[in-house]
Amino acid sequence: MRYREIIMANFMRLFSLIPLILIALLLTRPGLAQETAEIVCIQCHSGLPEIYSQPIRLWRGSIHAENDIACHDCHGGDPQDAANAMNPQRGFLGVPQEPDIPAFCGRCHVGVMRDYLASAHGLALGRGGPTCVTCHGNHQVLKATLELINEKSCSRCHSYERARTIRAAMQETEGLLVATETRLNDFKKIGSNTEKLEKELFSLRNSFHSLFHNVNLETVNKQAARIQLELKKIQAVLTEWDQAVQRRKIAGALAVSVMLLIALLAHLVRKTYD
Numbered sequence: 001m002r003y004r005e006i007i008m009a010n011f012m013r014l015f016s017l018i019p020l021i022l023i024a025l026l027l028t029r030p031g032l033a034q035e036t037a038e039i040v041c042i043q044c045h046s047g048l049p050e051i052y053s054q055p056i057r058l059w060r061g062s063i064h065a066e067n068d069i070a071c072h073d074c075h076g077g078d079p080q081d082a083a084n085a086m087n088p089q090r091g092f093l094g095v096p097q098e099p100d101i102p103a104f105c106g107r108c109h110v111g112v113m114r115d116y117l118a119s120a121h122g123l124a125l126g127r128g129g130p131t132c133v134t135c136h137g138n139h140q141v142l143k144a145t146l147e148l149i150n151e152k153s154c155s156r157c158h159s160y161e162r163a164r165t166i167r168a169a170m171q172e173t174e175g176l177l178v179a180t181e182t183r184l185n186d187f188k189k190i191g192s193n194t195e196k197l198e199k200e201l202f203s204l205r206n207s208f209h210s211l212f213h214n215v216n217l218e219t220v221n222k223q224a225a226r227i228q229l230e231l232k233k234i235q236a237v238l239t240e241w242d243q244a245v246q247r248r249k250i251a252g253a254l255a256v257s258v259m260l261l262i263a264l265l266a267h268l269v270r271k272t273y274d
C-alpha cells in the first residue's frame with residue numbers, strides 16, 4: 001500500500017514538472033528573432049543618429065521582421081562582417097532611388113510587381129505615380145488589408161472617387177471570402193473532409209488578394225464577380241453538407257426514440273409477467 005502511494009506521489013511530481021520542462025525548452029531554443037538581432041547591421045546602426053537607427057525601430061514591428069526578412073535581405077551587404085557590411089562588392093545596394101523601388105521590392109514580390117508595372121500607377125512611375133512605399137511604407141510594412149485604401153492615403157494625388165468604388169467592390173468579395181472560410185473551418189472542426197474545398201478557397205483567396213494592384217475598376221469588378229460566383233458554389237456545397245448533418249441528427253434522434261420505446265415496452269411486458 002505504501003509503495004503504491006510513493007510511486008503515485010513521484011509520478012504526480014514528475015507530471016507537474018512537464019509544463020516547466022516545456023517552458024525551459026522554449027526559452028533555450030535559439031529563437032529566430034534572436035539570430036536576426038545579432039547581424040552587424042543592427043548592432044552598428046543601433047548606435048547611430050536617428051536617421052540611421054530609426055529604420056530598426058520601424059522594422060521591428062513589421063511583417064518582414066516577423067518573417068525573418070532583415071536589413072540585408074532588402075539592402076544587400078554582408079550581415080556577418082562589420083568591416084565590409086556595406087561594401088558593394090558584398091552585394092550592398094544602398095538606398096534605392098524612387099524609380100528603382102518597385103524592382104527593389106519586386107525581387108521577392110514578383111507577381112505584384114508585374115501587375116503594378118502594367119497599371120496606371122506603374123505607368124506613372126517617376127512622373128507622380130505612387131511606388132510600393134507610398135502605400136506600404138518602407139520599414140514598417142504591415143500585413144496588407146483593404147484598410148490601405150482610404151481617403152487620406154488615396155486622395156494625395158487624385159480624387160477618392162475611383163478608389164472608393166474599387167474598395168467597395170473588393171469589400172463585398174472579402175466579406176464573402178471570410179464567411180466561407182469560417183463555415184468551412186466549422187466543418188473541419190467536426191472532422192469533415194474539407195481538403196478539396198480548402199484548396200479551391202486558397203487559390204480564390206490568392207487571386208483575390210492579387211487583384212488590387214492593377215487599380216482598374218473594370219478589371220476589379222469583372223474579377224470580383226468571377227470570384228464571388230466561385231465562392232457561392234463553395235457555399236452551395238456547404239449548405240448541402242449542413243442539410244446532411246441536419247438529416248443525420250434527425251435520424252439519430254429517431255433511432256434513440258425508437259430504442260427508448262422498445263426499452264419501455266420491454267419493461268412493461270416484464271412488469272405484467274412479474
Ligand code: HEC
Pocket residue numbers: 040041042044045048052071072075076077078079081082083085086094095
Ligand atoms: C560598423 C557600422 C555599420 C555597419 C556594420 C553597417 N552600417 Fe549601414 N551605415 C553606417 C553608417 C555610419 C552610415 C551612414 C554613413 C554612410 O552612409 O556611410 C550607414 C548608412 C547606411 C544606409 C544608408 C546609406 C545611404 O546612402 O544613405 C543603409 C541603407 C545601411 N547603412 C544599411 C546597412 C546594412 C544593410 C548593413 C548590414 C549588411 C549595415 N548598414 C551595416 C554604419 C554601419
Ligand code: HEC
Pocket residue numbers: 041042045051052053055056059064069070071072073074075095096098101104133138139141
Ligand atoms: C522591406 C525592405 C527593407 C528592409 C527589410 C529594410 N529596409 Fe531600409 N530602406 C528600404 C527602402 C525601400 C528605403 C528607401 C525609402 C524611401 O525612399 O522611402 C530604405 C531606406 C533606408 C535608409 C535611409 C534612410 C531612410 O529611412 O530612408 C536606411 C539608413 C535604412 N534603410 C536602413 C535599414 C536598416 C538598418 C534595416 C534593418 C533594420 C533596414 N533598412 C531594413 C527598404 C528596406
Ligand code: HEC
Pocket residue numbers: 063064067069073074104105106107108109132133136137138141142143144145
Ligand atoms: C527578400 C525578400 C523580400 C523583399 C526584398 C521584400 N519583401 Fe515584402 N515580404 C517578404 C516576405 C517573405 C513576406 C511575408 C510572407 C508573405 O506574406 O508573402 C513579405 C510580406 C510583405 C507584405 C505583406 C503581405 C501580406 O500577406 O499581407 C507586404 C505588403 C510587403 N511584403 C511589401 C514589401 C515592400 C513594399 C517591399 C519593398 C520596400 C518588400 N515587401 C520587399 C519578402 C520580401
Ligand code: HEC
Pocket residue numbers: 101102103105106109112113116121130131132133134135136144145146148149206208209210211212213
Ligand atoms: C496605391 C497603393 C499601392 C501601391 C502603389 C502598392 N500597393 Fe501593395 N497593396 C495595396 C493594397 C490596398 C493591398 C491590399 C489588397 C487586399 O487586401 O486585397 C496591397 C497588397 C499587397 C501585398 C499582399 C498581396 C497578397 O497576396 O496578400 C503585397 C505583397 C504588396 N501589396 C506589395 C506591393 C509591392 C511590392 C508594391 C510595388 C511593386 C506595391 N505593393 C504597390 C496598395 C498598394
Ligand code: HEC
Pocket residue numbers: 120121124127128129130131134135148149150153154155156157158162163164166215216217
Ligand atoms: C503618389 C500619387 C498617387 C497616390 C498616393 C495614389 N494614386 Fe492612384 N493614380 C495616380 C496617378 C498619377 C494615376 C494615373 C493618372 C490618373 O488616372 O489619374 C492614378 C490612377 C488611379 C486610378 C485609375 C486607374 C485607371 O486604370 O483608370 C485608380 C483607380 C487609382 N489611381 C486608385 C488609387 C488608390 C485606390 C489609391 C490609394 C490606395 C491611389 N490611387 C493612390 C497617382 C496616385
